[in-house]
Amino acid sequence: MLSVAAAQLGYRTHIFDPHERPCAADVAADFTRAEYDDRAALERFAAACDVVTYEFENLSVGPLEGLGDKLRPGTRSLGVAQDRAAEKQFIESTGGRVAPWRAVESLSDVEAAVAALGCPLVLKTRRYGYDGKGQAWVRSPADAAAAWAAIGAQPAVAEAGMSFAAEFSLIVARGLDGGSAIFPAPRNDHEGGILRTSTVPAGPLVAPHLAAAEPMARAIADALGHVGVLTVEFFACADGPVVNEIAPRVHNSGHWTIEGAATSQFEQHIRAICGLPLGSTALRGSGATMDNLIGDEVARWPDLVAEPGASVHLYGKGDARPGRKMGHVTRVR
Structure with a gap:
């Protein structure tokens, strides 16, 4: 959809993706197949482009830093958005309101979060969660161990369940x-x-x-x-x-x-x-x-x-x- 919009404005797009046939390649001028952390491939790709952008967050920041000002938005936006704890801290620093939360790295952290925040609360992995993936609810203190196991015992945030309209x-x-x-x-x-x-x-x-x-x-x-x-x-x-x-x-x-x-x-x-x-x-x-x-x-x-x-x-x-x-x-x- 970005490629179609770019073409309507007279721009040619070049897709970088590790899959054999990404759907965006069907509507783009060029396609490079390579892993997202392949620095050499990224450098060649960027040299062929005037502007580089991304359409999802699950990318390693390090390899993209070499793209400099060509990358829009920059790696700061990416780095903040792909880590839920960093994201919440950042939002709070701008004056935004988030649900009460704690960073958790162990079952004892989860139990401490339950004591501090009450139930229900939701555990969300710090990285690679979307469409409800990487999440588990703690609806009573007895659920803590099962919820921690359900998210793979990964670093996470514990977030108070919010009542909303x-x-x-x-x-x-x-x-x-x-x-x-x-x-x-x-x-x-x-x-x-x-x-x-x-x-x-x-x-x-x-x-x-x-x-x-x-x-x-x-x-x-x-x-x-x-x-x-x-x-x-x-x-x-x-x-x-x-x-x-x-x-x-x-x-x-x-x-x-x-x-x-x-x-x-x-x-x-x-x-x-x-x-x-x-x-x-x-x-x-x-x-x-x-x-x-x-x-x-x-x-x-x-x-x-x-x-x-x-x-x-x-x-x-x-x-x-x-x-x-x-x-x-x-x-x-």
Whole structure:
């Protein structure tokens, strides 16, 4: 989707990926197959590019540091976002609110966190967690050992379970000049830790939180010196918005912007990293709903493409494994 947006602006894209046939290579001018920590391959790749960007967090920072100013956003955004403890400390340093938490590295740490934070609490591995992976709930002190084992006894954060009315996200684009633009907030509904639906406008459960959430999101982007799209996920709590996590990239909850906003999050990211003016984030209609196609739900595509007003996006990922996001459909009102 980034490659398509770049092509519409006249740019050619070059994909770097360790897989034999990444779906992005189907819509790109060039493709390099190499491991993400192959420094020599990265240097050759960067020499062929004017700007380098990334679209997920599970990358080693060290090999990317040699890319210098070509890498946008930079390694600071990546390093903060890929470690949950560092992320929470950073968010708090910008004035953002997060759930009460503790870093844990042993079962005794988990037990101490239970004593300090109470139950329920959730353990989240510090690295490589997404879509609910690497997480386990402690709903009573007796669950501590099983939860610690469930996450592989890895360094983690213990986070107090939050009571909230809704989840929402703010997708911020920040340009080379430090200017920023925020898309209308979607309300995000999850099933099993996986995003199911994003709805814009987010509605009355979220609207009262936006005046406080938007400055938090901008402060995070500014403190990182971020260039490109940054996503900040929030809980709408009784006493105000609480940051759940950040993603230094385009985000699933922003896929609705392709049809639903004047500028898609993908075009906005390309604009930002290439030094172009940021585009309008205004809604195209009165609102939009994006539904993920997860696992074998992608088999519904013939009916969906026949539905008037439904915009279907299939990712070409191959096997429709359970829990795998295979595509999405957006309906603009």
